[in-house]
Amino acid sequence: xxxxxxxxxxxxxxxxxxxxxxxxxxxxxxxxxxxxxxxxxxxxxxxxxxxxxxxxxxxxxxxxxxxxxxxxxxxxxxxxxxxxxxxxxxxxxxxxxxxxxxxxxxxxxxxxxxxxxxxxxxxxxxxxxxxxxxxxxxxxxxxxxxxxxxxxxxxxxxxxxxxxxxxxxxxxxxxxxxxxxxxxxxxxxxxxxxxxxxxxxxxxxxxxxxxxxxxxxxxxxxxxxxxxxxxxxxxxxxxxxxxxx
Numbered sequence: 001x002x003x004x005x006x007x008x009x010x011x012x013x014x015x016x017x018x019x020x021x022x023x024x025x026x027x028x029x030x031x032x033x034x035x036x037x038x039x040x041x042x043x044x045x046x047x048x049x050x051x052x053x054x055x056x057x058x059x060x061x062x063x064x065x066x067x068x069x070x071x072x073x074x075x076x077x078x079x080x081x082x083x084x085x086x087x088x089x090x091x092x093x094x095x096x097x098x099x100x101x102x103x104x105x106x107x108x109x110x111x112x113x114x115x116x117x118x119x120x121x122x123x124x125x126x127x128x129x130x131x132x133x134x135x136x137x138x139x140x141x142x143x144x145x146x147x148x149x150x151x152x153x154x155x156x157x158x159x160x161x162x163x164x165x166x167x168x169x170x171x172x173x174x175x176x177x178x179x180x181x182x183x184x185x186x187x188x189x190x191x192x193x194x195x196x197x198x199x200x201x202x203x204x205x206x207x208x209x210x211x212x213x214x215x216x217x218x219x220x221x222x223x224x225x226x227x228x229x230x231x232x233x234x235x236x237x238x239x240x241x242x243x244x245x
Contacts (some may be wrong), residue, residue: 001020001022001043001048001049001052001053002020002021002022002023002052002096003018003019003021003045003048004018004020004021004050004058004121005017005018005019005068005173006018006019006110008059008061008106008110009110010102010103010106010107010108010222011091011099011103012064012065012066012099012156013065013102014065014087015041015061015062015063015107016040016062016065017040017059017060017061017062017107017201018040018045018048018059019057019058019059019114020045020048020049020051020052020057020058020060020238021052021057021058021097021116022052022053022055022057022058023053025039026115026116026117026118027057027058027115027116027118027124028055028056028057028118029055029116029117029118029119029123029241030056030057030059030108030111030112030117030118030119030122030123030243030245031051031056031057031059031111031115031122031123031124031125031245032058032059032061032107032111032122032124032125032135032137033047033048033058033059033060033103033121033124033125033126033130034049034061034063034125034126034127034128034129034130034131034134034137035060035063035125035126035127035130035163035209036075036127036128036129036216036222037072037078037088037129037132038062038072038073038075038078038088038173038206038221039062039063039064039072039073039091039093040062040063040076040229041072041073041075041221042059042221042223042238043219043220044060044219046058046220047060048081049220050234051123051188051234051237053178053238054234054238056123056159056241056245057111057112057114057116059107059111061103061107062082063095063103063129063130063133064092064094066091066094066099066181067091067094068089070087070091073087073088074169075216075219075221075222076084076221076222076223077224085144088220088224092129094187095129095133096163097136097139097140097163098139098140100133100136100137101136101137101139101140101141104124104133104136104140104141104145105135105140105141105144106145106176108122108137108141112144112213114166116140118245119146120143120144121143121144121145121146121238121244121245122144122145122146122242123145123146123147123148123237123244123245124137124138124145124147124148124149124174125148125149125150125151125218125237126149126151126153127151127152127216127218127219128153128154128215128216129154129155130151130153130155130184131149131151131152131214132154132155132156132165134148134149134150134153135148135153135156135165135172135178136165136168137240138170138172138173138176139165139169139171139172140168140171142171143173145173145174145205145239146174146175146244146245147174147175147176147241147243147244147245148172148174148175148176148179149174149176149177149178149179149184149236149237149240149244150177150178150179151179151217151218151233152179152180152181152184152215152216152217152218152233153178153180153186153187153188154186154187155186155187155191156178156187156191156195157192157194157195158191159200161195163232164194165195166194166198166199167198167226167244169189169195169199169201169204170201170202170204172199172202173202173204174203174244175204175206175236175240175244176199176204176205176206176207177206177207177211177236177237177240178195178208178209179194179208179209179211179212179233179236180192180209180210180211181211181213181217181233181242182211182212182213182216183212183214184214184215186215189210190208192208194209195201195208209231211226211227211229211232212229213226213228214226217230217233218230218233
């Protein structure tokens, strides 16, 4: 699949991103992919190529662009190396809900302005931290996002967190798909029940389910990657996007 390095004007600078385009004659629906806490790296480029091969124009932004030129993380040790975990948290601290929505708006506009992209709305998906970002984006961009997915996303519905995405469920017009991981303290059965209640109360078309796999199951360079669960996630994404984009 053709992969282009693109610089996207964003809310507080420029996000160095990759654009993955299907082979053949378009246009095709656009999809915005939010990486996990490890940020953009080669494994996400390969995931972008795979999604493009399914018939979507895919934009993968550097969600940490406010940090300037940051050194890549080794996801195998990111959460066990205290210094690296602290560095990641410093980068992620800039991602307030307001910043996420502003960034997602510019990323979405960039996609929709591309000649390869059809339609007036995009799909989103995200992993771990990116799964939370995907839902927050859906709360802020209204009809610009037709379908929003989250895979092993964390803190999607936290009762005592004023920035929790579930509190803005009534602003979501997208169809939402959430796949949690087993034994994941960042998205528990209690959080799933709270999110279910919020989305149902807001009349949001949605699916919430748990895969029999560990947190990180969909991203190939994670130690907890699960090929069977990952294949299931690709099928779920394709079904969601085919229905809405």
